[in-house]
Amino acid sequence: MKRELILALFVGLAGAGASYAQQVVEESTVERILSTAFPKASADWLSRLKGDETMQACSNRRDAPTAELARAIKVRERATLQYPVDGKLIGDWKRGEQLAQSGYGLRFTDYPVTQENGGNCYACHQLTKQEVS
């Protein structure tokens, strides 16, 4: 019984990926650190630190949600997808590439806004193979 309990505890910690967090980091501690790290930020900007329900769930599980949680996330996020009203899924791919290659938008140096936001897609996805930087 005791062994099972210890094992359950261990699995719980490992599941959360908390390799150094023998003391579990309280959300309040994280929030205290965040509140002092950005002294120049307005309330509007500070709200960016919080993350929505899905982001919080993924953070807590170190991007490894349980199957059940993953299903719930998929259902919730799928419901937010907005497809083009005309039903046409393929538009001007050249313009799409321009947007995909643009990292402009939403950074603290991007205000006042001077152009439309890019998709910042290149940050996570390889685009043109020849793209060097």
Next chain:
Amino acid sequence: MNGIRRNVCAILLVASAAHGQQSTDAIERKLETYRSMMKADPWSNPGMLDVERGEALWKTRGGPMNVSLEGCDLGLGPREVDGAFALLPRYFADADRVLDVEARILWCMEKLQGFERAKLLTRPHPGSGMPVKDFGAIATYVAYRSNGQSFATAFSHPKEKEALALGEALFFRRSGPMDFACSTCHADTGKRIRLQLLPFFSKAAEAQRIVGEWPAYRVSTAHVMTMQHRIYDCLWQMRLPEVELGSDLSVALISYLVKQAEGGQINVPGLKR
């Protein structure tokens, strides 16, 4: 900014950019040749100029108190520089905080030399093409004086343990309007942003190889970039607010990175795209 980087990189890779059709592997090989040429002759790394500048700044009297920084205790006692960087970040009783090399130098510039903290924290990082600020040059010098040694912070003090656990939590914490965590880019092998390969910090071998290269000379922006500046720029790209230099947040993240890199050799200044 991207345009400038693109231009500099184009100059760097004249041959490959001119032909345009080469595979990224071929481009990466050329870049690697360039890196190894720079490594073969350490003095060809422009970052060495800031090591020298940092040394002069460290030893020269300055600030309202007109004292040098030699009395600054980096953890091994005043006047002890060699090996100090390998044991940072660490808890400092006088500051009652865990500090990395940059936060510690700032603390000494404020408390020993009498510089105004607010001024030190105003625009602390260089723009493209501008040299690293004084504290950054000093940090580069201090780090350089641990070259050949391995990261060995004990993380035994409760506040060091707290910083480490917090750094790990923050590393995986998603935030911002584009939903980024550090782990979005740094928790897999072989990820990159355009040509820049990104280290996978959960893997000891990669963390050991990369973390000890910071502060590093960045070719595309033509200056030494410190680790605090690196994190500042990452958070900027993550669409988060402007982080304060030496904040507990950045020190916690650096604590996590250094712990991941434990045993990795320090080889400063590194050389980056």
